[in-house]
Amino acid sequence: MRHVFIINPAAGKGRALELIPVIENYFKGTHHKYVLKITEYPGHATKIAREYAESEICRIYSIGGDGTVNEIVNGIAGTRASLGVIPAGSGNDFIRSIHGEYKAKEIVSETISGEERSLDLARANGKYFINISSIGFDADIVYNARKFKRLPYIPGRMAYLFSLIYTTFKNKINEVKVTIDDNEEFDLKILLAAVANGRFYGGGMLPVPDAVLDDGFLDVCLVREVSRFKILTLFPKYIKGEHGQLEYVSFKRAKKIKIESKDTIALNIDGEILTGKEIEFEILKGAINVIYPVGMTTNESVVNI
Structure with missing residues (x-):
């Protein structure tokens, strides 16, 4: 399975870019396939995510803020790709619902090693x-x-x-x-x-x-x-x-x-x-697969995490 990391260089005033060497170090010496893609304009994350999600089964990781998560969601909706969220923005609100306190460098490895879980997806005037x-x-x-x-x-x-x-x-x-x-x-x-x-x-x-x-x-x-x-x-x-x-x-x-x-x-x-x-x-209901960081068991109630 390919791991696709979509990085918003503007997120968190540059914090997203600081995670690139952390990702590279995680895969060093392994045979896992991974790719790093840096967004260049608004909506670019959606385009990248859709291209990979429609071509193969893969895990697509958002490295940025909630806006980057939203773009990727709109790229993978309706496909078999899974969403991983590595927070590096200013708000990082979605991840709060599935993960408590975290350290940015640790959540990289915890998310890559995590398990997938089906969550609900919402839509407003056709936009996910x-x-x-x-x-x-x-x-x-x-x-x-x-x-x-x-x-x-x-x-x-x-x-x-x-x-x-x-x-x-x-x-x-x-x-x-x-x-x-x-x-x-x-x-x-x-x-x-x-x-x-x-x-x-x-x-x-x-x-x-x-x-x-x-x-x-x-x-x-x-x-x-x-x-x-x-x-x-x-x-x-x-x-x-x-x-x-x-x-x-x-x-x-x-x-x-x-x-x-x-x-x-x-x-x-x-x-x-x-x-x-x-x-x-x-x-x-259950329209998107989201990667829960390692340690999050599937029988935990989302609201209590």
Whole structure:
């Protein structure tokens, strides 16, 4: 089996490139086939992943942040290739749902030696995602956080906190219609909606703390319109996953969800920002194979890892 490492040189302000000698050292003296591919432009990881996934059974590793993971997921969806995640970005949120504390150099060998497990895959307007998608205020935060991430010495979570304050004063409320599994429908003025397969995003925030990667459901957090002051009091709880106690927050669990808006709204798909007026989400149970680092047994509950 071939091991394909797709490396985003911009991820983590260059940290991804530092893992190249670690990978080379792991394979030194072995007969395993491996290849290192460095991305050159946005979307390149998808192209590379698709070329290898469609030509042979292989393991394809993301060495970058959650954006790189998302690109590779869209390249291997529907194939027999497996996804390995070696975090080297600023947020590294997807890996938090399957691995606790880790050291970058150790997780390289642990992932290469790991076992595959079938997890759910989600889709928003035809585009795949494995972790979390969101709309509204939250997507605006992701978009604006990019500006702060480019600054030196600004870690992922701090960039999101700066963006939170900045976005609060530019906030726009959206009136939407929400349809859950074709049998529940309601209108509301929405601050944000997070549609989750995984648990973490935004550098460790917990929008939907009970989400499980292999239960066949999307977990949805809906936050209704609130004042600017309440936004600033919401997010300390939102970060910790304690916002469920707030009266303007509700949770749903669904296989499909549709959100329709009269105005164009921002859509965040694992860190990629798109826009639209009608967004349809769905879950595809067991649709992707993910490599669990060595030591992770298949009978462990994903939510407790």
